[in-house]
Amino acid sequence: MNDTRKINVYSEIGKLKTVMLHRPGAEIENLIPEYLERLLFDDIPYLKVARDEHDKFADILRNDGVEVLYLEKLVADSLKDSMIKEKFLDEVLAECKVKESKNIEYLKDFLKSMPTKAMVDKVMAGVRRKEINLKEDVDQYPFIMDPMPNLYFTRDPFACIGKGISLNHMRTVTRRRETIFGKYIFNHHPEYKEAGIPQWYHRDNEFAIEGGDQLILSKEVLAVGYSERSDKEGVFKLAENIFKSGESFNTVLIFDIPKTRAFMHLDTVFTMIDHDMFTVHPGIEGELKVIALTYDQKNGKVIAEEEEGTLEKILSKHLNIDAKLIRCGNGDKIIAGREQWNDGSNTLAISPGKVITYERNYITNEILDKNNITVLAIPSSELSRGRGGPRCMSMPFYREDL
């Protein structure tokens, strides 16, 4: 049993006790080729198989003693009070940019007529114009409310850091509404609303930060990507709030990574798998630019110092270890290119030296095995089409301290 703390995440590798997932739902079946790019997908997963794969992921976690929570259930349980449900709907509707007010009313009536859990599933899946009896001409955009196919990447909309959460501001409009769910869970869910969970970042802050860029390297050191998805100004704000709170973190390393889809988030570039071991994207082995943020407690000021060095050097120095990097696909141009595309460096550690990976990345898995890492591989032919791996598909709420 956990202690009374609901959120406790002071590392990337401490034994995982509670995690939040989202089982892919009808939103996946609302993907069609014309909208893939805007909805951040590269292909259309076959939902039935994606769900089977996802259920295997959840089973592996449960078999390891991890409590698996589902986003959709947490949200539904947060909306039991009818006033809160009404507020939630107004907020979701305000952000789905429906122009005509009468259509907002139709949409609201349609959603309100459903039992709460079905309503949450529907908000996630998206609503077609014809579902609320509007005309849906062949050349007309069919959705009055867009689907949210990226929801199974629970890593990104909010992140648990220490005993608090960072409710993120997503870079893309298509993912921005996802963060409303986290807001309602932490403000209204009976288990969380009075648990005194601090919020280090808010979804209405002007700068973008996504959870795939937020890594907890130790109880002192956080790493955050300055990436395609996260602004460094946002990281300054996040760091200041954490430093001021008296949490154990005293350094935030901002990693300046290429702003491209292949690198997307910091966790596409590297993930921590043991006290001194990391999986890495071979494209990141040169000199990196890092800004190290620390806090001048006396004057209440964040201090920023620029550093340059290889990933190995930077990690070794700040974590006081001899960092060992495992290169995706062993660094071979073709193998690494292929396995990296399917998130070969995006591993989820469930305890030190024990990780969940995609089974299709078998060369990287073999190398991990040779390095005495226990690899639990999951089937991934459909899940991988959304461009995220096991770390992206999970949000740890509670890890045992190291």
Ligand SMILES: NC(=O)NCCC[C@H](N)C(=O)O
């Ligand atoms: N942390 C991650 O790297 N998450 C993967 C997100 C994939 C999703 N299709 C996206 O582009 O946002």
